[in-house]
Amino acid sequence: MGNxxxxxIIPAFNEENGVGQVLSEIPKELITEVIVVNNASTDGTxxxxxxxxxxxxxxxxxxxxxxxxxxxAYVKEANPIPDIVVFLDADHSDYPEEMKKLVAPILQxxxxxxxxxxxLGQKEAGAMTPQQIFGNWLATRLLKxxxxxxxxxxxxxxxxxxxxxxxxxMQDKTYGxxxxxxxxxxxxxxxxxxxxxxxxxxxxxxxxxxxxxGTVLAGYKILYTIFKYL
Numbered sequence: 001m002g003n004x005x006x007x008x009i010i011p012a013f014n015e016e017n018g019v020g021q022v023l024s025e026i027p028k029e030l031i032t033e034v035i036v037v038n039n040a041s042t043d044g045t046x047x048x049x050x051x052x053x054x055x056x057x058x059x060x061x062x063x064x065x066x067x068x069x070x071x072x073a074y075v076k077e078a079n080p081i082p083d084i085v086v087f088l089d090a091d092h093s094d095y096p097e098e099m100k101k102l103v104a105p106i107l108q109x110x111x112x113x114x115x116x117x118x119x120l121g122q123k124e125a126g127a128m129t130p131q132q133i134f135g136n137w138l139a140t141r142l143l144k145x146x147x148x149x150x151x152x153x154x155x156x157x158x159x160x161x162x163x164x165x166x167x168x169x170m171q172d173k174t175y176g177x178x179x180x181x182x183x184x185x186x187x188x189x190x191x192x193x194x195x196x197x198x199x200x201x202x203x204x205x206x207x208x209x210x211x212x213x214g215t216v217l218a219g220y221k222i223l224y225t226i227f228k229y230l
Contacts, residue, residue, distance in 0.1 A: 004083040004084060004103075004107060005032040005078075005080040005081065005082050005083050005084075006030060006031045006032055006082070006083065006084045006085075006086060006103060006159075007031070007032055007033050007034075007035065007075045007078060007082045007084070007085050007086070008026060008031055008033070008034045008035065008085075008086045008087075008088055008099075009035050009037065009068060009071030009072065009075070009085060009086070009087050009088070010022065010023075010034065010035065010036045010037065010049075010054070010071075010087075010088050010089070010090050011037050011039050011064055011067030011068055011071070011087075011089070011090065012036050012037060012038055012039060012041060012045050012049065012067075012090035013039040013040060013041055013045075013062060013067070013090075014041045014042060014043045014045060014204070015041070015043075015045050015090035015091055015203075015204065016041075016043040016044040016045045016047075016048045017203045017204050018090055018091045018092040018202065018203035018204060019036060019045055019048050019049050019052065019054075019090040020048045020049075020051065020052050021092045021203070022052075022088065022089075022090055022091075022092050022094075022096055023036075023049065023052030023053060023054055024052060025095070025096040025097050026088075026096040026097075026099065027096070027097055027099055027100055030099060030100060030103070031086075031099075032078075032080065032082070033055055033075075033078065034053070034054045034055065035054065035055045035056075035057060035071045035074055035075065036049035036052075036054040036055070036056050036057070036090065037056075037057045037058075037059050037067040037068070037070045037071045038056055038057065038058050038059070039059050039062055039063070039064075039066070039067040040059070040060055040061065040062040045090070046058075055074070057070050057071065057074055058070075063173045063174045064174060064175060064177055065170070065171075065172040065173040065174050065175075065176065065177035065180075066173040066174070068087060068170070068177055069170065069173065072085070072165070072170065075162070076166075081162070082162040083106075083161070083162055084103050084106050084107075084159055084160065084161060084162060085159070085160050085162055085165055086099055086102060086103065086157075086158070086159045086160075087156060087157065087158050087159075087160075088156070088157055089156050089157065089202075091202035091203055091204060091206075092200070092202060092203045093127060093199055093200055093201065093202040093203075094116065094156075094157040094197060094198075094199065095197065095198050095199075095200075098116065098157075098195075098197050098198065099159070101116075101195045101197070102114050102116055102157065102158065102159040102195060102197075103159045104195075105193050105195070106159055106160075106161050110191065110193070111161075111191045111192060111193045112160070112161045112164040112185070112190040112191045112192065113158065113159070113160045113161070113164060113181070113182075113185050113190055113191075113192045113193075114158060114159045114160075114192070114193055114194070114195055115151060115153060115154075115155050115157075115158045115182070115192070115193075115194045115195075116153075116155045116157035116158055116194070116195060116196075116197035117151075117152045117153040117155055117194040117195065117196055117197060118136075118153050118155050118197060118199040119136065119152035119153045120152055120153070120194060120195075120196035120197075121196035121197045121198050121199060122196075122198045122199070123198075123199045123200075124198075124199065124200040124201055126201055127199045127200050127201050127202070128199065129206075129215075131215045131219075135154075135215075135218070135219050135222065136152075136153050136154055138223075139154055139179055139222050139223070139226065140152055140153065140154070142223070142226050143179075143182060143183065143186065143226065146226065146227075146230055147183060147186035147187065148186070149182070149185075149186040149192065151182055151192070151194065152194060153194065154178045154179050154182065154222070155178070155197065156178055157197055158178070158181070160181070164185070164188075164190055167188060168180075168181060168184040168185065168188070169184075170184075172221075172225060174217075174221055175217060175218035175221040175222060176221040176222055176224065176225035179222045179225045179226060180225050180229075183225065183226060183229045184229065187229060
């Protein structure tokens with residue numbers, strides 16, 4: 001594993017209470033560099049991330065996809081060139097130590113993209129809202145129907161071969177980022193697999209699933225993205 005360069009991109013919007021714990025639990029021996037993208041935070045996210053040893057970038061316009069794109073632009077110029085890019089949330093709902101499971105199929109050349117599936121793994125009670133669970137179910141059903149691929153989750157915790165990620169030419173700036181990646185991987189006949197990951201209640205308040213507006217906008221954007229690439 002030591003020969004592969006693995007970069008971790010963590011979008012963070014007001015996650016001062018979670019991001020430090022996330023950084024401390026990333027398996028350091030596995031990765032080359034951790035990039036936290038401070039996405040218009042008004043709290044101490046940036047300071048905590050720096051103290052945790054991450055490279056901190058700023059994306060002043062809010063949007064999950066925007067933050068990921070900022071991180072991606074950075075790793076494109078990185079040295080060594082990335083072999084794998086891992087995306088991870090800053091709210092401590094994922095288990096960063098499970099990153100080893102995520103990158104293993106790519107390192108073994110069995111996959112180009114690996115999704116950490118919360119549906120296949122163990123979820124703490126209340127970790128996902130009913131609307132999140134339903135949204136994931138609907139989106140993955142539609143992906144199977146229209147693109148012939150079997151996913152169980154649009155989980156944000158994922159690993160992608162860097163060369164595959166470049167081919168995807170990712171565009172989405174907000175909530176459609178994860179599903180855009182899965183749609184494009186399906187269209188390009190990339191080798192995809194899922195590994196079960198554990199999922200716990202996030203630290204702090206969800207800006208998406210925690211509000212009606214966020215839920216509606218995210219749901220709309222996910223459906224829009226699925227149909228856009230047909």
